[in-house]
Amino acid sequence: MSTQNPAKIVMRDVHKSFGPKVVLDGLDLEVGQGESVVVIGGSGTGKSVMLKCVLGLLHPEQGSIKVDGEEVVGMRGKERDRVLEKFGMLFQSAALFDSLKVWENVAFGLIQGRGMSRDDAKGVALTKMAQVGLGEDVGELSPAELSGGMQKRVGLARAIATEPEIIFFDEPTTGLDPIMGDVINDLIVDCVQELGASTLSITHDMASARKIADRIAMIYKGKIIWAGPTEEVDHSGNAHVDQFIFGRAEGPIQMEVLRP
Amino acid sequence: MVAVSTNFLAAIGRIFLAFMAATGRLSVFTATALSHCVTPPIFPRLLFRQMMSIGYYSLPVVGMTAVFTGMVLALQIYSGSSRFNAEGAVATIVVIGITRELGPVLTGLMVAGRVGAAMAAEIGTMRVTEQIDALTTLSTNPFKYLVVPRLIAGALMLPLLVLVADIIGVMGGYLVGTEKLGFNSASYIDNTFEFLEQIDVVSGLVKASAFGFIVSLMGCYPGYHSRGGAQGVGAATTNAVVSASILILAANYIITELFFDI
Numbered sequence: 001m002s003t004q005n006p007a008k009i010v011m012r013d014v015h016k017s018f019g020p021k022v023v024l025d026g027l028d029l030e031v032g033q034g035e036s037v038v039v040i041g042g043s044g045t046g047k048s049v050m051l052k053c054v055l056g057l058l059h060p061e062q063g064s065i066k067v068d069g070e071e072v073v074g075m076r077g078k079e080r081d082r083v084l085e086k087f088g089m090l091f092q093s094a095a096l097f098d099s100l101k102v103w104e105n106v107a108f109g110l111i112q113g114r115g116m117s118r119d120d121a122k123g124v125a126l127t128k129m130a131q132v133g134l135g136e137d138v139g140e141l142s143p144a145e146l147s148g149g150m151q152k153r154v155g156l157a158r159a160i161a162t163e164p165e166i167i168f169f170d171e172p173t174t175g176l177d178p179i180m181g182d183v184i185n186d187l188i189v190d191c192v193q194e195l196g197a198s199t200l201s202i203t204h205d206m207a208s209a210r211k212i213a214d215r216i217a218m219i220y221k222g223k224i225i226w227a228g229p230t231e232e233v234d235h236s237g238n239a240h241v242d243q244f245i246f247g248r249a250e251g252p253i254q255m256e257v258l259r260p
Numbered sequence: 261m262v263a264v265s266t267n268f269l270a271a272i273g274r275i276f277l278a279f280m281a282a283t284g285r286l287s288v289f290t291a292t293a294l295s296h297c298v299t300p301p302i303f304p305r306l307l308f309r310q311m312m313s314i315g316y317y318s319l320p321v322v323g324m325t326a327v328f329t330g331m332v333l334a335l336q337i338y339s340g341s342s343r344f345n346a347e348g349a350v351a352t353i354v355v356i357g358i359t360r361e362l363g364p365v366l367t368g369l370m371v372a373g374r375v376g377a378a379m380a381a382e383i384g385t386m387r388v389t390e391q392i393d394a395l396t397t398l399s400t401n402p403f404k405y406l407v408v409p410r411l412i413a414g415a416l417m418l419p420l421l422v423l424v425a426d427i428i429g430v431m432g433g434y435l436v437g438t439e440k441l442g443f444n445s446a447s448y449i450d451n452t453f454e455f456l457e458q459i460d461v462v463s464g465l466v467k468a469s470a471f472g473f474i475v476s477l478m479g480c481y482p483g484y485h486s487r488g489g490a491q492g493v494g495a496a497t498t499n500a501v502v503s504a505s506i507l508i509l510a511a512n513y514i515i516t517e518l519f520f521d522i
């Protein structure tokens with residue numbers, strides 16, 4: 001694996017199960033400083049679980065996860081809070097707080113996490129919203145009044161509002177039309193470049209992966225089975241990767257579908 | 261025969277273990293929540309919002325419950341006590357019944373239905389839509405942000421609600437006593453206060469505070485641990501109301517015994 005050093009995140013042999021169901025089964029992955037890594041893989045293969053393990057929302061049974069060289073597995077309390085301040089996350093479902101207005105959502109990390117005053121935070125929030133193409137009027141709406149694409153953009157603005165060093169994007173384009181999907185991809189590329197952040201994204205949308213990735217990794221059965229620079233994904237020599245990027249039903253990846 | 265009885269024992273054992281595990285989880289949740297209640301930061305804005313939603317907005321339903329309960333209590337006690345010519349006790353028994361038992365218990369049950377269900381639905385939805393995870397990634401402790409304001413508001417507001425319920429309930433009894441049962445207004449009021457002791461009211465308010473805590477706790481706990489989309493949220497809501505109601509009735513007995521060591 002070619003990784004720019006020093007590595008921002010290093011996952012080694014991470015295992016996570018839910019009861020008898022093994023989701024991560026010895027996963028290894030690195031994200032270098034300023035690098036954009038995209039993990040591709042089918043639904044339910046544990047991509048979101050992987051991100052949640054890094055954030056400490058789920059606790060792996062085994063393995064090591066280092067952020068800036070610091071072991072985060074088993075970290076709790078104030079230590080964990082300090083590490084979490086480095087992160088921004090765009091959730092798969094956007095996960096906007098529906099009891100708050102849009103601008104309050106974007107300003108949330110600044111007000112609650114950084115203790116900024118509401119007025120100052122509102123100013124920053126409106127700047128970030130402008131960056132993702134949302135006007136001031138949208139700020140006063142409630143998240144339920146927004147379309148899916150707008151919600152994703154608010155989620156993106158919220159993720160970058162605290163100017164984090166590391167940003168996770170969980171299926172940023174899933175459920176959007178191709179045009180809005182491409183708008184989101186461009187926004188991600190722009191925002192990340194401006195912040196110089198390291199990013200780890202998840203998608204099963206190859207167009208999105210090609211656009212935002214420096215490096216692509218494929219997850220299958222709880223392991224990373226292939227990783228390499230974006231240009232090499234088309235001739236990876238890996239049958240699983242080929243099947244995935246060309247979207248074929250026939251191949252080594254067998255979907256559990258009963259055929260008559 | 262032996263196989264049947266071991267299976268039976270195994271089933272009982274499993275149920276017992278599941279019960280102990282559930283109790284353990286709830287205890288850990290409660291202890292964590294309490295530890296966050298006494299450490300900063302506390303969110304005054306959220307606390308105020310919960311106090312309004314638990315206290316102020318429950319006034320109509322609690323008031324209606326209290327007035328009809330006071331009225332029916334006066335009727336029943338009148339007809340019952342007339343069997344041994346003790347009609348004079350109506351006012352006294354109404355006020356003791358309301359302040360000690362019916363005020364706190366009925367208020368607790370009504371608030372469990374109104375507020376506990378709403379808490380479970382709101383927090384459960386936040387769980388299944390990843391909003392609780394989002395709180396954590398935005399450097400905000402979900403216990404402090406969601407659970408603590410509800411627990412404190414519940415324990416503070418229920419006594420106030422019960423005080424209102426006591427007053428309205430006694431007024432309901434007074435209304436029926438003077439308008440329908442022919443009591444003299446002044447003597448009904450005299451009888452109401454003559455034998456009323458401080459402990460009758462105080463024990464009711466202490467119960468109320470405990471019930472408020474229970475309603476909020478059982479509203480937050482199933483919601484916080486709900487999973488599986490809309491169905492999971494629905495189950496959490498049912499659990500919140502049922503478990504809060506049962507715990508209120510059980511706690512009521514225990515607190516009564518502690519206060520009136522008979």
Ligand SMILES: Nc1ncnc2c1ncn2[C@@H]1O[C@H](COP(=O)(O)OP(=O)(O)O)[C@@H](O)[C@H]1O
Nearest residue numbers: 018023041042043044045046047048049050487
């Ligand atoms: N909190 C949880 N409890 C139990 N099972 C879970 C939980 N979170 C995820 N899973 C299971 O783990 C598997 C992987 O989930 P996920 O990481 O969300 O998939 P995806 O790759 O589509 O993001 C799924 O089968 C899911 O059912």
Ligand SMILES: [Mg+2]
Nearest residue numbers: 047048092170
């Ligand atoms: Mg996912």
